Amino acid sequence: MPFTVAIVGRPNVGKSSLFNRILGERFSITDDVAGVTRDRIYAQSEWLTKRFSIIDTGGIDIGDAPFLTQIKHQAEIAMDEANVIIFVVDGLVGLTDGDYYIAKQLYKTDKPVIVAVNKIDDLVHANNAFEFYALGFSDPIAISSHHGIGIGDLLDKALSYMVDEEPIKDKGIISFSVIGRPNVGKSSLVNAIIGEERVIVSDISGTTTDAIDSTFTKDKQKYTIIDTAGIKKRGKVYENLDKYSVLRALTALERSDIALLVLDAETGIQEQDAHVAGYIMQYMRGCIIVVNKWDSVEKDSKTMKKYEENIREEFKFLPYAPIVFISAKENQRIHTIFPVLKEVYENFTKQLPTKLINDTLQDAVAMNPPAIFNQGKAKFSYATQIDVKPPTIAIFVNDPSYIHFSYERYLQNQFRQVFDLTGTPLKFVFRKKENYED
Numbered sequence: 001m002p003f004t005v006a007i008v009g010r011p012n013v014g015k016s017s018l019f020n021r022i023l024g025e026r027f028s029i030t031d032d033v034a035g036v037t038r039d040r041i042y043a044q045s046e047w048l049t050k051r052f053s054i055i056d057t058g059g060i061d062i063g064d065a066p067f068l069t070q071i072k073h074q075a076e077i078a079m080d081e082a083n084v085i086i087f088v089v090d091g092l093v094g095l096t097d098g099d100y101y102i103a104k105q106l107y108k109t110d111k112p113v114i115v116a117v118n119k120i121d122d123l124v125h126a127n128n129a130f131e132f133y134a135l136g137f138s139d140p141i142a143i144s145s146h147h148g149i150g151i152g153d154l155l156d157k158a159l160s161y162m163v164d165e166e167p168i169k170d171k172g173i174i175s176f177s178v179i180g181r182p183n184v185g186k187s188s189l190v191n192a193i194i195g196e197e198r199v200i201v202s203d204i205s206g207t208t209t210d211a212i213d214s215t216f217t218k219d220k221q222k223y224t225i226i227d228t229a230g231i232k233k234r235g236k237v238y239e240n241l242d243k244y245s246v247l248r249a250l251t252a253l254e255r256s257d258i259a260l261l262v263l264d265a266e267t268g269i270q271e272q273d274a275h276v277a278g279y280i281m282q283y284m285r286g287c288i289i290v291v292n293k294w295d296s297v298e299k300d301s302k303t304m305k306k307y308e309e310n311i312r313e314e315f316k317f318l319p320y321a322p323i324v325f326i327s328a329k330e331n332q333r334i335h336t337i338f339p340v341l342k343e344v345y346e347n348f349t350k351q352l353p354t355k356l357i358n359d360t361l362q363d364a365v366a367m368n369p370p371a372i373f374n375q376g377k378a379k380f381s382y383a384t385q386i387d388v389k390p391p392t393i394a395i396f397v398n399d400p401s402y403i404h405f406s407y408e409r410y411l412q413n414q415f416r417q418v419f420d421l422t423g424t425p426l427k428f429v430f431r432k433k434e435n436y437e438d
Contacts, residue, residue, distance in 0.1 A: 006082035019056035177252035180262035258286035295327035344423030400430035
């Protein structure tokens with residue numbers, strides 16, 4: 001399970017603002033109206049080379065606001081799955097009955113709790129933090145999510161509970177997960193791939209309750225397949241398993257190189273499919289789109305092409321993901337997955353020649369120079385690959401803030417025209433070159 005930090009608190013104390021500040025981007029919706037965030041929002045972040053998952057939750061209140069029961073359930077799930085909980089309180093309002101109510105819930109979790117006293121924007125209000133010792137947790141940390149004050153201290157404290165454990169992976173083993181919304185045939189596909197009934201198959205959404213790894217060999221290549229699971233059912237909180245399978249899917253993505261995104265050919269592409277695909281992109285994993293239940297679709301010579309066009313239209317952010325059509329139930333076309341897995345893994349671990357990287361960058365800039373952005377113009381020096389899984393390229397520039405996201409997308413497209421990166425994301429890390437000379 002990835003190290004996970006959950007942010008909880010009353011409505012309108014600044015949870016989403018803190019979430020966005022930690023991520024460094026406007027990811028969660030923030031508003032002065034209480035209760036804007038209803039569902040849990042997941043993301044990955046990094047602090048001083050340590051990567052972790054972070055969850056923003058809806059505000060917990062003791063009133064009768066709309067969706068209050070669902071919000072409480074969402075927060076309870078987040079607290080249950082988190083390694084550390086950041087309890088956000090309002091340093092200007094002071095202690096409330098709602099804070100005491102949440103504290104009582106947190107005592108039951110037996111998890112480390114860090115009290116973040118938010119809205120401490122200046123020294124005048126710094127002493128307000130002392131009031132929150134009454135909650136019974138360790139030393140409160142005064143922060144301002146709006147101005148970025150105290151965020152480093154907060155993250156240092158939260159990540160001090162992280163144990164540096166790297167999963168042991170045998171070299172040469174292709175590790176892949178099977179993910180998708182409920183009831184698209186994930187478990188049936190796992191069974192068809194490994195050729196055994198190792199996973200319970202049912203038409204009821206949420207049957208799988210834990211991640212299951214199976215290692216097997218096919219054509220002299222070793223694979224580890226990770227079946228994504230529904231959340232464990234623990235009381236009423238887990239009444240709707242369809243909603244609460246995300247963290248298990250994230251766990252599988254964390255431990256895999258490639259994700260098989262399973263779609264249901266019968267029901268067609270749905271909104272939840274795009275959400276799941278977004279997690280694959282967020283975790284920077286290789287991706288293969290698998291259209292399951294293809295046997296049940298009435299077909300002519302143009303059906304497959306039309307379906308592919310529809311997928312490309314719906315998943316514009318995954319243009320590099322290859323598409324395969326299968327029927328797990330009828331064991332049809334399963335063999336077509338393995339050559340694609342090998343190709344994607346090869347690209348996911350690909351080492352790109354440094355000279356060709358720099359030639360590609362120079363040609364791209366010469367063909368379409370960057371425009372002025374943030375009152376400056378990006379001037380690139382050189383580039384080099386610094387990592388694989390996925391291929392990661394450091395590009396040195398006079399000031400990374402001068403690079404508009406659209407220009408980064410342009411560079412991505414130019415690199416993909418030169419290098420075969422089918423199935424894998426390509427990561428750019430823009431670094432400021434000190435003493436840059438024009």
